Amino acid sequence: MLSFLLRRIVATIPVLVIVALIVFLMTRLAPGDPAAVIVGDTGTSADIARVRTQLGLDQPLPVQFAKWSAQVLRGDLGESLFMKQTVASLIGQRIEPTLSLAGLTLVLTVLVAVPLGVLAAWRHGGWLDRALMGFSVLGFSIPTFVIGYLLIWLVALKGGLLPVQGYVRLDQGLWSWLRNLILPGLTLSIVYVALIARVTRAAVAEALTEDYIRTARSKGISERHVLVRHALINAAVPIVTVIGIGVALLIGGVVVTETVFAIPGLGQLTVDAVLSRDYPLIQGITLFFSVIYVLINLLVDLSYLLLDPRIRY
Amino acid sequence: MMTRSSFMRFVGAALLPLPAVPASAQEGAKVLRMVPQTDLKILDPIWTTAFVTRDHGYMIYDTLFGIDAEGKVQPQMVDKYSASPNAKTWTFTLRKGLAFHDGKPVTSADVIASLTRWGKRDSLGQKMFAALDTIEVSGDNGWRMVFKEPFGMVLEALAKPSGSPAFIMPKRVADTPADKQIDDYTGSGPYIFKKDEFRSGDKVVYLKNTHYVPRSEAPSGLAGGKRVYVDRVEWIILKDAQTQVNAIKTGEVDLLSWMPSDHYAALRIDPKLEVVEATTAGSYFLHLNHHIPPFDNPKIARAAIMAINQEALLRAQMVYRDLYKPCTSIYPCGSLLASDKTSYFTGKPQFEEAKKLLKEAGYDGKPVVLMQPSDFNLLNKLPPVMAQLLKQAGFNVDMQSMDWPTLLMRRARKDPADQGGWNLFITGWGASDNMNPMYFAPLTGNGEKGWFGWATDPKLEQLKSEFVATTDPAVRKRLAEAIQIDAYDNGLFAPLGEQKPLSVLRRGVVSGIVKAPVNVFWNIKKN
Numbered sequence: 116m117l118s119f120l121l122r123r124i125v126a127t128i129p130v131l132v133i134v135a136l137i138v139f140l141m142t143r144l145a146p147g148d149p150a151a152v153i154v155g156d157t158g159t160s161a162d163i164a165r166v167r168t169q170l171g172l173d174q175p176l177p178v179q180f181a182k183w184s185a186q187v188l189r190g191d192l193g194e195s196l197f198m199k200q201t202v203a204s205l206i207g208q209r210i211e212p213t214l215s216l217a218g219l220t221l222v223l224t225v226l227v228a229v230p231l232g233v234l235a236a237w238r239h240g241g242w243l244d245r246a247l248m249g250f251s252v253l254g255f256s257i258p259t260f261v262i263g264y265l266l267i268w269l270v271a272l273k274g275g276l277l278p279v280q281g282y283v284r285l286d287q288g289l290w291s292w293l294r295n296l297i298l299p300g301l302t303l304s305i306v307y308v309a310l311i312a313r314v315t316r317a318a319v320a321e322a323l324t325e326d327y328i329r330t331a332r333s334k335g336i337s338e339r340h341v342l343v344r345h346a347l348i349n350a351a352v353p354i355v356t357v358i359g360i361g362v363a364l365l366i367g368g369v370v371v372t373e374t375v376f377a378i379p380g381l382g383q384l385t386v387d388a389v390l391s392r393d394y395p396l397i398q399g400i401t402l403f404f405s406v407i408y409v410l411i412n413l414l415v416d417l418s419y420l421l422l423d424p425r426i427r428y
Numbered sequence: 429m430m431t432r433s434s435f436m437r438f439v440g441a442a443l444l445p446l447p448a449v450p451a452s453a454q455e456g457a458k459v460l461r462m463v464p465q466t467d468l469k470i471l472d473p474i475w476t477t478a479f480v481t482r483d484h485g486y487m488i489y490d491t492l493f494g495i496d497a498e499g500k501v502q503p504q505m506v507d508k509y510s511a512s513p514n515a516k517t518w519t520f521t522l523r524k525g526l527a528f529h530d531g532k533p534v535t536s537a538d539v540i541a542s543l544t545r546w547g548k549r550d551s552l553g554q555k556m557f558a559a560l561d562t563i564e565v566s567g568d569n570g571w572r573m574v575f576k577e578p579f580g581m582v583l584e585a586l587a588k589p590s591g592s593p594a595f596i597m598p599k600r601v602a603d604t605p606a607d608k609q610i611d612d613y614t615g616s617g618p619y620i621f622k623k624d625e626f627r628s629g630d631k632v633v634y635l636k637n638t639h640y641v642p643r644s645e646a647p648s649g650l651a652g653g654k655r656v657y658v659d660r661v662e663w664i665i666l667k668d669a670q671t672q673v674n675a676i677k678t679g680e681v682d683l684l685s686w687m688p689s690d691h692y693a694a695l696r697i698d699p700k701l702e703v704v705e706a707t708t709a710g711s712y713f714l715h716l717n718h719h720i721p722p723f724d725n726p727k728i729a730r731a732a733i734m735a736i737n738q739e740a741l742l743r744a745q746m747v748y749r750d751l752y753k754p755c756t757s758i759y760p761c762g763s764l765l766a767s768d769k770t771s772y773f774t775g776k777p778q779f780e781e782a783k784k785l786l787k788e789a790g791y792d793g794k795p796v797v798l799m800q801p802s803d804f805n806l807l808n809k810l811p812p813v814m815a816q817l818l819k820q821a822g823f824n825v826d827m828q829s830m831d832w833p834t835l836l837m838r839r840a841r842k843d844p845a846d847q848g849g850w851n852l853f854i855t856g857w858g859a860s861d862n863m864n865p866m867y868f869a870p871l872t873g874n875g876e877k878g879w880f881g882w883a884t885d886p887k888l889e890q891l892k893s894e895f896v897a898t899t900d901p902a903v904r905k906r907l908a909e910a911i912q913i914d915a916y917d918n919g920l921f922a923p924l925g926e927q928k929p930l931s932v933l934r935r936g937v938v939s940g941i942v943k944a945p946v947n948v949f950w951n952i953k954k955n
Contacts, residue, residue, distance in 0.1 A: 157551065280664075
């Protein structure tokens with residue numbers, strides 16, 4: 116187990132180096148120039164050239180990469196070209212809203228999707244199965260922003276029950292925090308419930324055809340016990356894998372939802388950084404996401420050990 | 429053991445007593461929540477000319493002079509001033525009682541340091557400092573500026589409303605090199621910036637400066653008394669137009685400083701909301717690259733300008749007739765220097781004349797590259813219409829879509845259009861930018877040293893020098909007209925008309941908006 120952990124950690128180093136190099140090259144080779152954005156409308160070509168020099172953007176690419184790499188190795192992700200704040204502090208400011216939204220979405224999703232998937236598998240081919248799978252197709256098919264605006268219209272504008280935008284930090288009160296997250300959390304959950312319910316259904320349905328299920332049933336074990344203790348536990352590996360992928364996607368890929376509900380999270384920060392060509396910020400966030408993805412993958416792999424004793428690393 | 433029902437009771441009890449409003453809403457304090465034009469990232473208004481940073485500057489800094497609602501320069505921090513008859517020596521005295529947010533008095537040493545830093549970055553400031561012989565402290569909290577040659581634009585330079593306004597900072601801050609961003613945001617303006625609550629992309633917070641001493645006059649544009657009637661202003665960053673509309677409908681914000689034009693019809697009829705004109709009209713301009721063919725030939729440049737159909741272009745972009753107005757003057761229509769003397773330019777298409785000019789000039793039919801910023805909602809519908817108009821005038825047009833940062837980068841390139849350069853692009857300017865020829869960045873005729881497009885026009889530069897030297901309003905008006913006619917004759921650029929920037933506020937809740945060349949937030953009352 117320990118050697119597996121060490122091997123996995125060592126294996127992440129080349130991944131992170133390659134990611135860093137690709138992101139660095141992509142930011143530099145893509146058209147656009149942060150100096151032109153900084154200077155603003157009334158600046159001239161000479162002003163842009165001066166700002167480029169100040170920011171070190173006129174230096175050869177290998178020099179720029181070497182400087183940035185040295186900085187990262189010292190544990191410093193650099194400073195935003197625009198905001199006079201370190202990349203680390205900007206990520207720090209944005210991580211709470213993103214984790215809050217991802218966490219709430221995950222809880223809602225797992226609480227709804229797994230039972231739905233098990234139910235659908237149990238009534239495989241029946242009307243309940245068809246209804247649930249129909250719902251999941253709908254969940255996939257409707258774009259997130261449509262769901263978001265629909266919920267806003269219904270719950271916030273017509274019902275006046277919840278706010279339409281913004282994020283309130285957890286230290287300002289649990290209810291304040293939660294009421295701003297319910298609508299975006301629900302919006303995202305609809306998509307993820309659809310995904311995870313389908314995977315759960317498939318995995319549990321397959322497990323239900325196994326011999327040990329027939330044996331369990333023939334021993335007179337209750338159907339609820341059969342479903343949860345035997346079928347679901349044995350079908351857990353693919354479900355956990357999909358949940359892991361879902362969490363990774365949630366952390367980095369909730370831009371639309373963050374925009375619709377004006378949640379200042381990491382997704383928004385990434386888009387802002389790209390649109391303004393804030394090179395250190397783009398590079399820092401991407402590296403941060405890479406580390407998060409690697410960690411989530413590691414956790415998923417480790418969970419296999421708990422879920423399936425036959426798996427040994 | 430906790431049963432299901434007791435668990436639900438526990439959850440309910442845990443959630444209900446908690447406060448339902450954000451702590452920032454501080455009980456009893458009047459908090460104005462408004463949505464700015466865009467996200468605030470850079471906090472140094474001398475480092476960038478971004479509009480939102482300028483607006484942030486007006487919150488926390490004060491200026492020596494301000495432009496009033498009639499477009500006239502009025503003293504703001506200055507009490508008395510005088511100029512020698514030859515406009516070479518200017519003396520100023522500060523108003524009494526001015527203080528920075530940290531309580532320290534504003535002195536002429538702070539003013540000189542601030543002007544010196546500003547003069548290194550701003551185009552008009554650079555011109556002023558190039559003409560300056562000495563600037564020194566004089567008398568009781570005053571200073572004197574002595575010029576090598578007559579400089580009649582001193583007051584206009586110190587009152588410059590946009591680009592980089594000459595904001596006054598404490599000397600310790602203003603001593604920061606002009607090419608380095610400041611990190612101390614102490615000013616002497618009507619609001620105090622809450623640095624600890626600043627979250628770019630989320631919220632910017634300002635507190636009322638209770639020690640601010642406003643002028644006694646009524647507010648007028650960027651001049652007059654800057655009185656503050658709320659305790660706290662929060663700029664809420666909402667990028668999505670629909671979210672902005674939803675937020676003001678539910679009362680989560682009190683004011684949208686820039687109404688999303690697509691939502692005009694719905695907002696106008698909402699009885700809970702009021703649509704108001706808070707800033708003077710802005711203009712769209714077609715800019716041409718004079719550095720490379722074919723617009724290095726003034727005849728071909730004029731032909732492109734003859735293709736302009738302001739009505740068609742503006743309707744495509746703004747949709748609603750209330751939101752735009754054709755205007756052929758380079759300076760905002762209705763402003764002090766506006767003129768209807770526009771040479772051949774009518775703002776209506778003259779396709780046959782344009783074709784004739786193209787033939788005379790020997791246009792070879794090579795495609796002209798028109799850049800379109802597809803992600804910039806405020807102007808992305810203009811280029812497709814302009815492309816069609818140019819085609820009708822006989823041009824072979826290659827409209828290329830890109831995002832705004834790419835356009836900004838590409839417009840700085842001087843390469844031929846088919847090798848990464850460009851021929852045409854459209855952008856927007858606020859009235860504060862083009863109300864005076866010395867404010868208007870694209871109005872340059874000094875070739876490669878000038879603004880993007882790099883026109884060479886010695887006559888234009890000569891007229892501008894004459895404009896800078898005089899203080900006579902009648903002479904200025906005549907020179908401004910001459911500059912306009914010269915710009916059209918050489919095909920420098922052309923206005924596509926004016927758009928009316930509107931703000932939206934909660935009816936009966938927010939009042940007292942001051943109409944100014946830029947968005948300002950003093951004098952606003954909240955019930």
